[in-house]
Amino acid sequence: xxxxxxxxxxxxxxxxxxxxxxxxxxxxxxxxxxxxxxxxxxxxxxxxxxxxxxxxxxxxxxxxxxxxxxxxxxxxxxxxxxxxxxxxxxxxxxxxxxxxxxxxxxxxxxxxxxxxxxxxxxxxxxxxxxxxxxxxxxxxxxxxxxxxxxxxxxxxxxxxxxxxxxxxxxxxxxxxxxxxxxxxxxxxxxxxxxxxxxxxxxxxxxxxxxxxxxxxxxxxxxxxxxxxxxxxxxxxxx
Amino acid sequence: xxxxxxxxxxxxxxxxxxxxxxxxxxxxxxxxxxxxxxxxxxxxxxxxxxxxxxxxxxxxxxxxxxxxxxxxxxxxxxxxxxxxxxxxxxxxxxxxxxxxxxxxxxxxxxxxxxxxxxxxxxxxxxxxxxxxxxxxxxxxxxxxxxxxxxxxxxxxxxxxxxxxxxxxxxxxxxxxxxxxxxxxxxxxxxxxxxxxxxxxxxxxxxxxxxxxxxxxxxxxxxxxxxxxxxxxxxxxxxxxxxxxxxxxxxxxxxxxxxxxxxxxxxxxxxxxxxxxxxxxxxxxxxxxxxxxx
Numbered sequence: 001x002x003x004x005x006x007x008x009x010x011x012x013x014x015x016x017x018x019x020x021x022x023x024x025x026x027x028x029x030x031x032x033x034x035x036x037x038x039x040x041x042x043x044x045x046x047x048x049x050x051x052x053x054x055x056x057x058x059x060x061x062x063x064x065x066x067x068x069x070x071x072x073x074x075x076x077x078x079x080x081x082x083x084x085x086x087x088x089x090x091x092x093x094x095x096x097x098x099x100x101x102x103x104x105x106x107x108x109x110x111x112x113x114x115x116x117x118x119x120x121x122x123x124x125x126x127x128x129x130x131x132x133x134x135x136x137x138x139x140x141x142x143x144x145x146x147x148x149x150x151x152x153x154x155x156x157x158x159x160x161x162x163x164x165x166x167x168x169x170x171x172x173x174x175x176x177x178x179x180x181x182x183x184x185x186x187x188x189x190x191x192x193x194x195x196x197x198x199x200x201x202x203x204x205x206x207x208x209x210x211x212x213x214x215x216x217x218x219x220x221x222x223x224x225x226x227x228x229x230x231x232x233x234x235x236x237x238x
Numbered sequence: 239x240x241x242x243x244x245x246x247x248x249x250x251x252x253x254x255x256x257x258x259x260x261x262x263x264x265x266x267x268x269x270x271x272x273x274x275x276x277x278x279x280x281x282x283x284x285x286x287x288x289x290x291x292x293x294x295x296x297x298x299x300x301x302x303x304x305x306x307x308x309x310x311x312x313x314x315x316x317x318x319x320x321x322x323x324x325x326x327x328x329x330x331x332x333x334x335x336x337x338x339x340x341x342x343x344x345x346x347x348x349x350x351x352x353x354x355x356x357x358x359x360x361x362x363x364x365x366x367x368x369x370x371x372x373x374x375x376x377x378x379x380x381x382x383x384x385x386x387x388x389x390x391x392x393x394x395x396x397x398x399x400x401x402x403x404x405x406x407x408x409x410x411x412x413x414x415x416x417x418x419x420x421x422x423x424x425x426x427x428x429x430x431x432x433x434x435x436x437x438x439x440x441x442x443x444x445x446x447x448x449x450x451x452x453x454x455x456x457x458x459x460x461x462x463x464x465x466x467x468x469x470x471x472x473x474x475x476x477x478x479x480x481x482x483x484x485x486x487x488x489x490x491x492x493x494x495x496x497x498x499x500x501x502x503x504x505x506x507x508x509x510x511x512x513x514x515x516x517x518x519x520x521x522x523x524x525x526x527x528x529x530x531x
Contacts, residue, residue, distance in 0.1 A: 018294045027324035030254075030297075033328045074293035075254075076247025085292055121267050122251045 011056045017218065018066070024049050025067035033109050039184050040082055040208065071109070078110045082207040087191035088147065106186070108208065129171050133178060136160065138187050138209045139222050147204035168225035245271040246290050250316060254303065258315035258406060258420040304423040307354055308411045315424040334390045335398050337366045339407065346418060347430065355415035362395050
């Protein structure tokens with residue numbers, strides 16, 4: 001924090017004001033993450049926490065960087081920045097420069113603890129079913145090449161006991177809502193594609209599933225499952 | 239500012255992810271991370287908590303312990319110390335549910351004989367309109383109440399009660415009533431002070447379920463009820479007193495710790511005798527301890 005504070009001298013703001021702004025951003029990120037079950041937080045929301053009272057142009061970026069440092073030092077969380085990706089049908093044949101639209105940044109909190117420490121001491125076993133569901137769904141989409149029609153996805157999920165029409169599943173409650181949550185959390189995104197038979201809804205991997213560490217781990221776990229002799233997973237995908 | 243390492247972070251994240259933890263579970267995590275048990279290395283354990291709180295305090299959070307006043311169990315949790323715009327994001331409850339919760343808390347905290355709990359029926363009969371009026375003053379007296387408050391059904395109240403218990407804001411006491419949950423004990427100390435709930439001189443916990451002891455000899459304060467009420471309430475008060483462990487004169491001066499874990503009573507404090515007509519205030523505003531830690 002001391003390093004970040006020295007950089008703030010250019011803004012003509014007291015240290016107390018800076019600390020207050022940083023604390024506001026940290027608290028906003030923590031409470032919002034809890035409220036929306038881990039859905040990414042738009043950078044614009046954090047910027048507004050600063051700009052509502054201060055007009056210095058580069059101040060929001062500095063405050064957000066200081067908040068990143070505070071979240072890491074005090075809580076052991078990384079404020080991971082994600083670049084929102086657009087559906088593949090919207091970007092076909094066009095680069096970001098050509099579209100002229102800046103991609104929106106968003107943030108998620110990732111624990112910096114070693115995986116075995118997190119699993120042993122931190123992981124909440126009451127939410128293990130959600131992690132499992134997330135892994136299964138993005139694995140299916142990944143093995144389908146990163147994009148899969150909605151009806152095919154549900155066909156695979158049905159084989160594992162989860163139907164699209166389940167409104168009171170004993171573990172997941174409303175099945176459609178459970179899948180929609182993955183879209184809100186930006187593991188998946190929806191894409192409507194025009195075809196000869198009308199519109200088809202596709203699910204494809206979004207920035208959270210494509211994020212480096214997540215993507216690598218997912219491929220590792222999929223390999224472990226695929227190369228087990230007693231695995232039925234390979235049969236499902238054929 | 240002390241720098242924290244991954245062990246400190248693991249303790250903080252465990253509490254933030256899993257919610258309040260019982261002492262034995264929290265101690266087990268500490269032992270697993272450091273290879274040392276808090277019991278044998280109290281100084282190291284305290285140092286860890288102190289360093290964590292020095293970092294958390296800059297963001298108005300705190301790692302705190304409290305004792306469950308119904309079974310004596312100590313719990314740890316990370317709590318928020320400031321009610322600001324950001325913390326309002328931290329709830330998944332609706333405005334009606336929060337009003338319902340406030341009504342239950344007030345009913346428990348303002349219980350004259352300090353049972354620390356209310357029955358399920360009493361909880362379900364809490365009226366949300368009273369909460370709306372108390373927060374918005376007289377402005378609503380002439381206007382219609384929001385329909386959502388009037389239409390908060392019994393079924394919704396039952397479902398909400400279950401959620402509160404599941405989320406540990408409330409609890410089911412050993413005698414089947416509704417009491418304060420661990421989260422309330424950890425998070426709502428400031429609110430208890432606003433309600434003039436007395437705080438124990440020894441452990442500095444809000445006395446929601448407790449007794450009043452004489453400050454000189456430590457013996458239980460004899461209830462001085464107006465005669466008209468003795469026939470109805472004496473039996474209740476006796477039941478409450480008989481369910482508590484026997485008191486000793488020195489008890490008030492001893493620190494409550496694990497040796498008193500089975501003791502379900504948070505000790506209270508008292509002043510010299512007050513007129514009978516003021517009895518109902520003895521357990522609350524008249525019984526503030528002379529000094530608080």
